Amino acid sequence: MLQELLFSLPQVLIDGLALGAIYAVVALGYTMVYGILQLINFAHGEIFMTGAFIGTGFFIMLMGMSWTTAIPQLLLFIIVIVITASFTGLIGVGMERVAYRPLRSAPRLIPLITAIGISFILQDVIRFIAELATGRYILTGPSLFSNQITINFSSISSWFNNASFKTSFLIVLITAILLMVALDYFVNRTKWGTAIRAVSLDRETASLMSINVNKVISTTFFVGSALGGATGVLFAMQYGTIDPYIGFILGLKAFIAAVLGGIGNIRGAMLGGVILGLMEMFAAANLSILTGGIFGAEYKDVFAFAILIIVLIFRPEGLLGKPTAEKV
Amino acid sequence: MPILQLNNIETYYGAIQALKGISMDVGKGEIVTLIGSNGAGKSTTLKSISGLAKVKNGSIIYKDKDITNRPPHETTLLGLAHVPEGRRIFAQLTVKENLQMGAYSVKGKDIIQERMETVFSYFPRLKERLNQKGGTMSGGEQQMLAIGRALMMQPEVLMLDEPSMGLAPIIVEQIFEIILQLNSMGITILLIEQNAYQALSIAHRGYVIQNGAIVLSGTGSELIENEQIKEAYLA
Known part of the structure; x- marks a missing residue:
């Protein structure tokens, strides 16, 4: 049995990393907003989905123009991701302004409900626009970076099978890592980032430091939503087909990744995302082997969530979360 | 007046x-x-x-x-600087970051550095603890940090x-x-x-x-x- 597990391991790692990187960046949006407002922004999954649609829309539009054929694909990709991130960032800022700020002193359940409302609105607006523009709401973007690469693991050792992936896997992974490194630097090393952490710790005192708390919260929503939208583009590129409902389950899993890593903890969200992605892919490849065919790959979510439950039983604060104890 | x-x-x-x-x-x-x-x-x-x-x-x-x-x-x-009751320093930020937050609206690294030196002249202890998390300090040190942080606004x-x-x-x-x-x-x-x-x-x-x-x-x-x-x- 171990032999079979090892055999598929290279492919599991590659698929798991791609999925995990996507979970990780989306999880950042949940964790940042939670850190600053103690709000679970359930509409964040829809921001991700909106990013996937905006990105795909731009790809279709740009590649339909004759002059873009001269532009290298990579440059085109960078342009689309920057535009999409700006759009979704602004949607995030608007969402906070309209749906969350007026409710900031309301009981916590209330903004949670508006978050769900915003989710439905985004799903339907996107569906409407997609249908209006293309006549369908399930879209398949142009296939980019689709060269198949095979790594010959079997020549290293007969224990391993070969693993293959598309070039887009590398793009997804590298972009996600760049985004995470950039965010980590922004939050931990810059003045704005420190202000975000200060507001997360103590909003009232932060305002006594001449920090405009509302601006900092808007910035947080912008950054979190821009990351979510950019990841939507990555997702669309890697998996091809998108519909207005992909944000729900992916958002849920990214949220779980954030909880797994310790909600409010940025590095925790990254770690949680990668672990969840790897576990899911591991389960998809090996569940039927492990259980003698009783459970198949379709039980991968059950497996991943069971691990989550076990982790939370023993570490309720998440993997990197700290039970906060402050001296007064 | x-x-x-x-x-x-x-x-x-x-x-x-x-x-x-x-x-x-x-x-x-x-x-x-x-x-x-x-x-x-x-x-x-x-x-x-x-x-x-x-x-x-x-x-x-x-x-x-x-x-x-x-x-x-x-x-x-x-x-108008307000040092709140209970000090309310940012426990998870370092002493240095706490002081930087006090000077949030100040532009210019040199000015911030200069003000930090002034704060250290009142509270030399803070200089020793520059990279320590604020929350790990004693109550007295936290009060010094809270006042020092307010002084960063001049x-x-x-x-x-x-x-x-x-x-x-x-x-x-x-x-x-x-x-x-x-x-x-x-x-x-x-x-x-x-x-x-x-x-x-x-x-x-x-x-x-x-x-x-x-x-x-x-x-x-x-x-x-x-x-x-x-x-x-x-x-």
């Missing part, structure tokens, strides 16, 4: 009236203290000035400008909410020493204290607040000698 003037301030928390018409003034260069028992409205008075609490009636005049209900990030920019008026709370007498002594030093550098001080004797002994003037209203005022030495005060706060 007072630098800060409160005219009949009324502040509510929900339906509860915390301040029932507070009038007081603080002259430039003075140390003024506001004393009173727990729940009398001392902290609410400071919060009303800095904009953390919403004033319902009355006006607050600072340097001839009406600043009533300006948000805190604006009043602090005008030169305030004209420094409002201190119970800086002696929970500190060992020797540390309290040090803190009051620093307050006097800061005042001699030209910073106007508005000091809230439960530790009435100590506060009155360094203050030029004092106000006594009870149930949200000023019941007595006078110079520091007058109030220390006042029989009522002796009975109520200095016993």
Whole structure:
């Protein structure tokens, strides 16, 4: 049995990393907003989905123009991701302004409900626009970076099978890592980032430091939503087909990744995302082997969530979360 | 001409009236203290000035400008620094980051560095602990950090909410020493204290607040000698 597990391991790692990187960046949006407002922004999954649609829309539009054929694909990709991130960032800022700020002193359940409302609105607006523009709401973007690469693991050792992936896997992974490194630097090393952490710790005192708390919260929503939208583009590129409902389950899993890593903890969200992605892919490849065919790959979510439950039983604060104890 | 003037301030928390018409003034260069028992409205008075609490009636005049209900990030920019009760340092940020947050609105690394050196001249301990998380320090060090952080704004008026709370007498002594030093550098001080004797002994003037209203005022030495005060706060 171990032999079979090892055999598929290279492919599991590659698929798991791609999925995990996507979970990780989306999880950042949940964790940042939670850190600053103690709000679970359930509409964040829809921001991700909106990013996937905006990105795909731009790809279709740009590649339909004759002059873009001269532009290298990579440059085109960078342009689309920057535009999409700006759009979704602004949607995030608007969402906070309209749906969350007026409710900031309301009981916590209330903004949670508006978050769900915003989710439905985004799903339907996107569906409407997609249908209006293309006549369908399930879209398949142009296939980019689709060269198949095979790594010959079997020549290293007969224990391993070969693993293959598309070039887009590398793009997804590298972009996600760049985004995470950039965010980590922004939050931990810059003045704005420190202000975000200060507001997360103590909003009232932060305002006594001449920090405009509302601006900092808007910035947080912008950054979190821009990351979510950019990841939507990555997702669309890697998996091809998108519909207005992909944000729900992916958002849920990214949220779980954030909880797994310790909600409010940025590095925790990254770690949680990668672990969840790897576990899911591991389960998809090996569940039927492990259980003698009783459970198949379709039980991968059950497996991943069971691990989550076990982790939370023993570490309720998440993997990197700290039970906060402050001296007064 | 007072630098800060409160005219009949009324502040509510929900339906509860915390301040029932507070009038007081603080002259430039003075140390003024506001004393009173727990729940009398001392902290609410400071919060009303800095904009953390919403004033319902009355006006607050600072340097001839009406600043009533300006948000805190604006009043602090005008030169009013508020060191809140319980120090409220950012526990997960380092000492350095805490100080940088104090200078959030200041542009220019050189100026920030210069101000940090000034803060270290008052509180050398902070320099030793620069990269330590604020929350891991002792209460006295945290109070020094809270004051140092406020000094990073180079305030004209420094409002201190119970800086002696929970500190060992020797540390309290040090803190009051620093307050006097800061005042001699030209910073106007508005000091809230439960530790009435100590506060009155360094203050030029004092106000006594009870149930949200000023019941007595006078110079520091007058109030220390006042029989009522002796009975109520200095016993």
